[in-house]
Amino acid sequence: MLLQVLLTGVLIGSVYSLVAVGLTLVWGLMDIINFAHGEFLMISMYTTFWLYALLKFDPLASLPIAVGVVALVGVLTYKLVVKRVANAPGLMALLATFGLSLFIRNLAQFLWSPNYRFVSESLLTDKRFIIGDLIIGLPQLVAAVGSFAMTLIIALLIKKTKTGRAIQATAQSKDIAELMGVNTERIYAITFAISGACVGVAGALLANTFPVYPECGAMYGLLAFVIVALGGFGNIWGAFYAGILIGLAETLGGFYLGTQFKYAIAFLIYLLVLQFRPKGLFGW
Amino acid sequence: MLKVNKLTAGYDNVPVVFDVSLEVREGELVSVVGSNGAGKTTILRAISGLLKPISGSIEFMGKRIDKLPAHEIVKLGIAHVPEGRHIFGKMSVRDNLLMGAYAIEDDAEVNRLLDRVYEIFPVLKEREKQKGETMSGGEQQMLAIARALMAKPKLLLVDEMSLGLMPLMVDKALDVLKHVNKTGVAVLMVEQKVQEALEIADRGYILQTGKIVAQGTGQELLGSELVKQAYMGM
Numbered sequence: 449m450l451l452q453v454l455l456t457g458v459l460i461g462s463v464y465s466l467v468a469v470g471l472t473l474v475w476g477l478m479d480i481i482n483f484a485h486g487e488f489l490m491i492s493m494y495t496t497f498w499l500y501a502l503l504k505f506d507p508l509a510s511l512p513i514a515v516g517v518v519a520l521v522g523v524l525t526y527k528l529v530v531k532r533v534a535n536a537p538g539l540m541a542l543l544a545t546f547g548l549s550l551f552i553r554n555l556a557q558f559l560w561s562p563n564y565r566f567v568s569e570s571l572l573t574d575k576r577f578i579i580g581d582l583i584i585g586l587p588q589l590v591a592a593v594g595s596f597a598m599t600l601i602i603a604l605l606i607k608k609t610k611t612g613r614a615i616q617a618t619a620q621s622k623d624i625a626e627l628m629g630v631n632t633e634r635i636y637a638i639t640f641a642i643s644g645a646c647v648g649v650a651g652a653l654l655a656n657t658f659p660v661y662p663e664c665g666a667m668y669g670l671l672a673f674v675i676v677a678l679g680g681f682g683n684i685w686g687a688f689y690a691g692i693l694i695g696l697a698e699t700l701g702g703f704y705l706g707t708q709f710k711y712a713i714a715f716l717i718y719l720l721v722l723q724f725r726p727k728g729l730f731g732w
Numbered sequence: 733m734l735k736v737n738k739l740t741a742g743y744d745n746v747p748v749v750f751d752v753s754l755e756v757r758e759g760e761l762v763s764v765v766g767s768n769g770a771g772k773t774t775i776l777r778a779i780s781g782l783l784k785p786i787s788g789s790i791e792f793m794g795k796r797i798d799k800l801p802a803h804e805i806v807k808l809g810i811a812h813v814p815e816g817r818h819i820f821g822k823m824s825v826r827d828n829l830l831m832g833a834y835a836i837e838d839d840a841e842v843n844r845l846l847d848r849v850y851e852i853f854p855v856l857k858e859r860e861k862q863k864g865e866t867m868s869g870g871e872q873q874m875l876a877i878a879r880a881l882m883a884k885p886k887l888l889l890v891d892e893m894s895l896g897l898m899p900l901m902v903d904k905a906l907d908v909l910k911h912v913n914k915t916g917v918a919v920l921m922v923e924q925k926v927q928e929a930l931e932i933a934d935r936g937y938i939l940q941t942g943k944i945v946a947q948g949t950g951q952e953l954l955g956s957e958l959v960k961q962a963y964m965g966m
Binding site: 614616621630631 | 814823883
């Protein structure tokens with residue numbers, strides 16, 4: 449039974465990680481926490497749902513579309529909101545993205561009502577492996593593997609490509625990156641697009657198993673913030689490990705203490721870690 | 733090749749340099765000297781586009797560049813070695829150098845440039861995989877110069893290269909600049925170390941509290957009463 453709980457934790461943790469990677473990228477580059485990040489996830493889930501409901505697209509087929517949509521939302525968020533407050537004191541950007549998150553959430557409620565909606569039948573629905581006592585749901589497995597693959601792609605992109613080097617350079621010094629010939633405005637927009645693409649992938653994969661409603665991204669956004677802080681701001685692999693950790697804490701806590709405590713455990717870990725390691729478990 | 737014409741520039745509209753005019757000709761090594769706070773860095777930041785002038789103009793190879801963003805100016809052939817080196821500390825030496833060649837599209841050309849700077853600075857080849865921040869101050873200065881050379885500049889701007897370096901390293905860094913200059917790259921350097929900077933310069937300018945108060949060949953300035961009194965304590 450313990451094994452089942454651990455497995456469930458790792459699988460959901462992998463998705464949390466990917467959401468957090470998107471958040472940590474923007475933080476690492478601009479020292480800005482995007483409070484609308486959870487709402488980006490919600491947009492991805494609605495995109496997946498509507499493609500399913502109206503056009504009979506399977507969530508796996510609509511994944512690239514959701515990625516494109518949320519990447520675009522990311523770019524627009526940078527150009528229309530963040531860019532205007534980028535040079536203002538740090539709190540301004542935080543408040544601006546917080547306002548944006550409320551706006552997107554309420555817009556979704558206005559347009560699509562607060563009702564829960566489900567992708568009730570997809571390629572993966574109700575498919576599962578059974579190995580001995582272990583039950584592995586295919587939607588959860590695909591979500592976890594897909595999320596890990598995307599995390600890996602992002603890490604390689606940052607480390608190995610010319611654009612990735614430019615993102616690293618801009619994160620360390622905007623002025624010096626400009627002197628190298630980097631159009632840093634473009635790098636900011638690209639990074640918001642990559643950040644959006646991360647939640648685009650996560651949202652499409654989550655829509656297989658979770659209900660879609662205007663508030664559905666809120667808890668993920670909050671958990672992602674916790675994970676980013678635990679993993680060390682701007683640290684991709686730190687976010688990955690911290691995401692798995694939070695997934696495990698949540699399922700273990702939920703199983704042994706009761707589901708009503710599952711998020712409390714995650715946030716308690718956050719409070720404790722911040723007391724002793726304010727720069728996160730994997731911070732420098 | 734570079735003409736700075738009546739440049740007034742500063743921060744938040746408060747001028748730091750006033751009506752500065754200076755010129756760098758093809759192949760020259762020009763020094764702007766003056767004490768801390770005279771505005772030397774401000775002039776270089778205005779030339780490379782990090783700072784928009786309040787008034788005046790800057791021309792490079794006959795083209796006005798004072799309205800261009802910094803990332804466009806480097807493509808025209810001006811590379812800037814910033815004060816305090818400012819290498820990318822968390823990136824490897826090699827990645828730092830590749831950033832220097834960011835504006836160059838042709839990979840084969842980038843590799844040629846990499847081989848060339850490794851030839852001039854063998855220590856960078858040895859440290860290629862090391863993170864920039866783990867190197868000594870002198871090595872970081874070499875890396876900052878090498879990184880600027882990766883951009884294939886026609887004009888190299890060098891800000892306060894001697895800052896925080898021990899005298900032996902300063903001499904070494906100046907030798908490197910002379911060598912680079914001999915390969916046909918014009919150099920505009922700003923320095924607090926007045927004597928060293930004027931000794932190697934073809935021409936020089938003296939900057940005091942934001943204004944140019946004297947100019948001439950390096951030798952003329954070294955012999956002038958102004959320099960002797962103000963900077964050499966004679």
